[in-house]
Amino acid sequence: MSFLLLVFDLLGTFVFALSGATLAVRQRLDLFGVLVLSCAAAVSGGIARDVLIGAQPPAALADWRYLAVAMLAGVATFYWSAVIERLRNPVQLFDAAGLALFAVLGTSKALAFGLSPFAATLLGMMSGIGGGIARDLLVARTPVVLQAELYAVAALLGSGVVALAHVTGLPQYPAMAAGALACFGLRYMAIRHGWHLPVARVPEEP
Amino acid sequence: MSFLLLVFDLLGTFVFALSGATLAVRQRLDLFGVLVLSCAAAVSGGIARDVLIGAQPPAALADWRYLAVAMLAGVATFYWSAVIERLRNPVQLFDAAGLALFAVLGTSKALAFGLSPFAATLLGMMSGIGGGIARDLLVARTPVVLQAELYAVAALLGSGVVALAHVTGLPQYPAMAAGALACFGLRYMAIRHGWHLPVARVPEEP
């Protein structure tokens, strides 16, 4: 089971890194900038979570495989960005899978460090969306995860399922599977059908 | 006394969250984005302070009331943004009160964790202005707290009063009251009279 989790975790890291590298290539950053955005997109959410729960050094620094995988994705995107762009639809699916996995893993880790279910849910969501926020801030644009179709809401749903199972004493691994499926399913349907949350009506400027 | 501090703390949280939500609505973010900006504006300063002094998990995550109050402000702004806009002047006053309270509370907490008065003053200021900085960075604009009328200077004054009282052995609660009044008073006068710090003369571009 633990090996499977690691595989999914690294796969999620790879896909998030692809999203960072693709943005960096479009912004005409050099090879190094591409690597930085790859790593930032892949590990910022987990690092923020680990710093907030006091788990230093963060897992993404303590285990070299995370950054190695992220850099691999960066180099691949740098040299074959045309291929990656054509794979955009599969990448979006992998990204939803990475989001689901990071959200439930983040929630579990926060619960294991003794945080309340409420805080753990928020930290799980942050694990999922933090990378996308860091990636976009580094090129000075408003994070798309704050605007995309139910992106953060899906992460919140997955995290919430895991936290709720913890409160009610249900077994952890099935709850994580259910949470990940719920997150992935909601995000997939939102992409497919263009679901989104309402936007407030803005009053006229005087 | 402690209950009164909590009430003020939550009131400050609410008002800072209003400022984040108002900005998010103007930027046409969806309901979730509005909630994220509400929370970011309300708790980022305190979270940064707690991470820097090693008080993990941060109070804003350990106690669910902070984020609940911030989300309440976000939902209220989302549905009644026209009302909130019309209340801009009272909101600015509440914001000054929140700034004053966060600055003196942040300084006290840093002193209690054994930091030097110099560092505690800076951390108190950061508790006050950190939320505004995070809020503005999330929509990719230069933080207004770096430009507004004596905003950070007022926070620095309030924090400095508390730290000075600590150095000289004066009692803590009266010093906090005096610091908060000094911060609020300076900010209020700066808004009313348009006081601001000088801007450097920029040399001509060659």
Next chain:
Amino acid sequence: MSFLLLVFDLLGTFVFALSGATLAVRQRLDLFGVLVLSCAAAVSGGIARDVLIGAQPPAALADWRYLAVAMLAGVATFYWSAVIERLRNPVQLFDAAGLALFAVLGTSKALAFGLSPFAATLLGMMSGIGGGIARDLLVARTPVVLQAELYAVAALLGSGVVALAHVTGLPQYPAMAAGALACFGLRYMAIRHGWHLPVARVPEEP
């Protein structure tokens, strides 16, 4: 030896603060904004490193001299920005020296806290470039350290030399000197000859 390190460390802090203050003056921030950008540019890298390795409170807060030196640079730039602008070439050299020193010091500190050589190398690089990233994010622009001539690569080289010496059991201080020289030399040559990393060819937008 330790005194020499402190002198270099404070000199690096001063020069990084100059870069932050110069940017703030050009962006027409007021005196306080200039001081904030000075401090952010000078100490953000070291603070991020200390938070990630769990060394709280960060050295830049625990020792008042760092922020005092940074503020001194900010005030000097505010009142004599024309002079600082004319000194741009010497400042660029000092900046390269500061980068070299921060990178090797950061790597050493991370190794002393028990991080792996791989993680220590990355943390050393972050100590060097983190200030420049924070400085640019605060005025909402893409960090130039992600684009400048071999800037982060030079920091990575210096950090890597120190980590490699640690792995192979070579003495620490000579390794730090060698790493700093390698970083400074590469950055100097890159500025002088306009060396830079390749940029990816972007596919045509469909």
